Amino acid sequence: MNSALINLAYLAASVLFILGIKGLTHPRTAVRGNLYGASGMLLAIIATVASAEVFGSGVQGLGVILAGIVVGGGIGAAIALRIEMTAMPQMVALLNGFGGGASVFVAGAALFDAADPSTQMTVATVASGLIGGVTFFGSLVAFDKLQELVLPGKPIHFPGQQAVNSLIGLAALVVGYMIVDDPSATGLYWVLVALASVGGLLLTIPIGGADMPVAIALLNSYSGLAAASTGFVLNNNALIITGSLVGASGLILTRIMCKAMNRSLANVLTGAIGPEAVGGASADEVYAGKVKSSSPEEVAMLLDGARRVVIVPGYGLAVSQAQHAVCELADLLESKGTEVEFAIHPVAGRMPGHMNVLLAEADVAYDKLREMDDINPTFAQTDVAIVIGANDVVNPVANTDPTSPIAGMPILEVDKARTAVVIKRSLSPGFAGIPNPLFAADNTLMFFSDGKKAILDLITAIKEA
Amino acid sequence: MDAFIPLLTIFMLAVFVGFEIITKVPPLLHTPLMSGSNAISGITIIGAMIAAATPSTLTTVLGFAAIVLAATNVVGGFLVTHRMLAMFQKKD
Numbered sequence: 001m002n003s004a005l006i007n008l009a010y011l012a013a014s015v016l017f018i019l020g021i022k023g024l025t026h027p028r029t030a031v032r033g034n035l036y037g038a039s040g041m042l043l044a045i046i047a048t049v050a051s052a053e054v055f056g057s058g059v060q061g062l063g064v065i066l067a068g069i070v071v072g073g074g075i076g077a078a079i080a081l082r083i084e085m086t087a088m089p090q091m092v093a094l095l096n097g098f099g100g101g102a103s104v105f106v107a108g109a110a111l112f113d114a115a116d117p118s119t120q121m122t123v124a125t126v127a128s129g130l131i132g133g134v135t136f137f138g139s140l141v142a143f144d145k146l147q148e149l150v151l152p153g154k155p156i157h158f159p160g161q162q163a164v165n166s167l168i169g170l171a172a173l174v175v176g177y178m179i180v181d182d183p184s185a186t187g188l189y190w191v192l193v194a195l196a197s198v199g200g201l202l203l204t205i206p207i208g209g210a211d212m213p214v215a216i217a218l219l220n221s222y223s224g225l226a227a228a229s230t231g232f233v234l235n236n237n238a239l240i241i242t243g244s245l246v247g248a249s250g251l252i253l254t255r256i257m258c259k260a261m262n263r264s265l266a267n268v269l270t271g272a273i274g275p276e277a278v279g280g281a282s283a284d285e286v287y288a289g290k291v292k293s294s295s296p297e298e299v300a301m302l303l304d305g306a307r308r309v310v311i312v313p314g315y316g317l318a319v320s321q322a323q324h325a326v327c328e329l330a331d332l333l334e335s336k337g338t339e340v341e342f343a344i345h346p347v348a349g350r351m352p353g354h355m356n357v358l359l360a361e362a363d364v365a366y367d368k369l370r371e372m373d374d375i376n377p378t379f380a381q382t383d384v385a386i387v388i389g390a391n392d393v394v395n396p397v398a399n400t401d402p403t404s405p406i407a408g409m410p411i412l413e414v415d416k417a418r419t420a421v422v423i424k425r426s427l428s429p430g431f432a433g434i435p436n437p438l439f440a441a442d443n444t445l446m447f448f449s450d451g452k453k454a455i456l457d458l459i460t461a462i463k464e465a
Numbered sequence: 466m467d468a469f470i471p472l473l474t475i476f477m478l479a480v481f482v483g484f485e486i487i488t489k490v491p492p493l494l495h496t497p498l499m500s501g502s503n504a505i506s507g508i509t510i511i512g513a514m515i516a517a518a519t520p521s522t523l524t525t526v527l528g529f530a531a532i533v534l535a536a537t538n539v540v541g542g543f544l545v546t547h548r549m550l551a552m553f554q555k556k557d
Contacts, residue, residue: 010511017505018482024498025489027553034497034550037505038543048511057518061525064517068529069510072536079537080544088496088545095503095542098534102509105531109516109524120469220499227506232472234512240472241479242508248483249502253495346492353495360552371492 002052009047010238016040017242021249027366044238045069085361086318089351093143093216099223099246100135103128103230108189110233117183124232126176129189132226133196134203139219141204146212146350153209161206168199203269210431213351214257214268221250253352260346262398262409286435287427294445296454299384299421300461302445306383308339310375312412313355314348316389316424322452323362326388329455330364332462341368343375343385343412345393376413385417387438389451391430394422394438406432420444423454497549504542510535 016036023033048054054061083091107128114121145153172195179188207215224246231239258265303309311330317323330340342364348355356369379385387394390412398409414420415438422439425448429435438444447454490498513535517528 013508014479017508018486020501020505021483021490021498022486024494024501025486025491027494027550030494030497030550031547031554034501034543034546037501041505041507041510041539041543044508044511045514048514051515053515054518057520061518064525064529065514065532068513068517068532069536072533072538073540075533076537076539076541077544080541080548083545085549088500088549091541091545092496092499092503095500095538098538099503099506099509102507102513102531102534102538105527105534106509106512106516109519109527109531110512112527113516113519113521113524118468120472217499220502223506224502227509228476230509230512231476232469234515235468235472236512237472237475238508239512240476242505244476244479245483245487246502246506248480249487249498252484252487253499256492256495344492351496352499353492353497356493357496357549357552360549366493366553369493 006047006051007237009043010236013040013044013047014238014241016043017245021245085357086321087147088354088357089212089216090143090146092351093139093146093219096216096219096223097136097139097143100132100139100219100226102132103223103226104132104136104193107132107230107233108193111179111183111189112186114183119180121233122180122183124229125189126179126192127229128226128233129192130172130176130196131222131229133193134200135219135222135226136200137197138200138204138215138222141201142207142212142215142219145204145207145209151205155208156205161202165199165202168195168202171195172199207268208431210347211261211263211268213347213349213354214254214261214265216351217250217253217257218265219250221247221254224248224250256346257352260410262406281435281437283427283429283435286437287440290440291427291446292444294421294447296447296457296461297465299445299447299458300465302384302419302421303333303338303458303462304336304465306333306338308341308378308382309333310341310343310379310382310385310417312343312345312385312387312390312394312414313359314345314388314390314393315350315355316451318349318355318358319389320451322388322455323358325452325455325459327359327362327364329459330368332459341370341375341378343372344369345372345390345412346410347393348390372410372412379413379416382417383419385414385420387414387420387422387424388455389423391424391436392432395430395432395434395436396438397434397436405434414438415441415443418443421447423447423449423451425450494550494553497546500542500549501546503538504546507535507538507542510539
């Protein structure tokens with residue numbers, strides 16, 4: 001097939017990708033959008049197979065390609081079909097890394113194959129190697145931290161960390177310059193990739209568990225930029241367009257996550273939040289004598305007369321695998337004529353939108369999942385707000401105490417509901433490490449229990465009442 | 466530079482298109498957006514196929530490795546996104 005036709009096929013594929021993302025603007029059109037994206041990919045792959053470079057390479061080349069697709073496709077399908085929804089952040093982290101890795105190899109191969117590379121190509125190759133290497137190893141660390149395999153989930157700091165990071169960055173730039181200066185020194189490409197890999201590792205280890213959504217979104221963006229940069233290596237529009245779409249998507253999500261935590265990106269990347277987060281009242285001052293402990297029977301009675309109930313799920317809900325029980329509770333309350341909605345904080349869960357997926361899996365209709373800005377004004381008309389496994393995101397101190405470590409962080413205003421029921425094992429603090437005055441408020445009942453057990457006990461109590 | 470400027474133009478325009486449509490994706494679907502963008506960033510597979518088809522052993526090996534990684538992204542990304550989106554459709 002001639003190259004004009006192939007480029008037309010790439011253009012069609014790019015349009016299908018854009019339509020695919022556009023489909024994701026509504027749940028009704030989203031499945032179709034995903035199919036558009038998949039068809040675009042199929043089209044691009046078929047066009048490439050038909051190209052003179054690939055088809056002309058004969059049986060051996062085609063065999064290598066087919067083998068690679070079968071192996072990779074098999075791995076991808078196996079992960080995609082088996083992965084638990086709670087483990088979705090790990091899967092996305094892994095795929096981000098693979099995207100970065102693929103760019104490193106493709107750009108490297110192009111550099112080794114080029115007889116007389118242009119400056120554009122060598123600069124782009126260096127960029128692909130750098131971004132791809134950082135993405136690959138950074139994502140593996142993120143995956144490892146989320147899965148809690150080798151490294152602990154908490155931030156890792158060591159003395160002179162910033163100096164080491166700067167040194168690695170500087171060394172990578174020098175090696176990058178040397179490659180551009182003399183592209184025949186191809187061995188240096190691997191030195192560059194090695195430096196970028198160490199850089200990716202060092203940049204991800206100081207990021208703590210609560211900040212993982214930001215790290216994953218950022219690495220998502222990097223994987224796109226690596227693909228776009230590889231597009232500049234190969235003079236390929238499809239890679240450039242797709243890579244920039246993914247890069248933009250990751251950046252937007254990173255910004256949303258940072259805003260939801262009221263942290264700057266620099267602050268997240270250096271893991272600056274930590275044990276020094278004191279200030280404000282101590283736990284004893286906040287809680288002493290004011291916390292009211294409740295029982296399933298009491299909460300069931302409260303819910304019996306409620307017209308409107310809002311459920312506030314946090315990651316603790318997913319940890320105790322309580323999403324199905326919560327859905328059952330919501331159905332039960334609705335069958336008694338109570339209006340039930342779910343209030344979703346942007347950082348609930350371990351990645352952007354994670355909590356929505358977990359609840360959708362448990363058959364909660366998506367129109368009951370309400371965003372923070374939509375639902376906050378309705379808390380004043382809410383009879384009972386049930387908080388399960390969330391802490392910092394419902395801490396009113398964020399609005400009232402400018403010295404608090406979470407000051408200015410947008411919260412779900414559960415304290416405005418007529419009664420707040422907080423299901424929690426103990427009064428232990430959340431990631432921010434500060435006490436939560438909501439737990440001691442006049443209109444709050446604490447229900448000390450494991451999330452899932454609490455909901456099941458509550459369901460039993462309601463049915464018996 | 467003659468080849469670079471048109472590519473840069475395409476890059477910049479695509480970034481703007483990306484920002485425009487992605488800001489319209491509701492937080493409800495941000496997880497499928499991420500896995501879906503993983504899938505389409507597997508487009509690197511077309512570069513990987515071209516590398517694998519070259520006669521040199523080194524570039525063939527690199528191309529093969531890149532195909533495996535990118536194909537994992539493509540198949541894994543689209544499939545898992547479909548799984549998630551189907552959950553959102555159930556109670557429509």
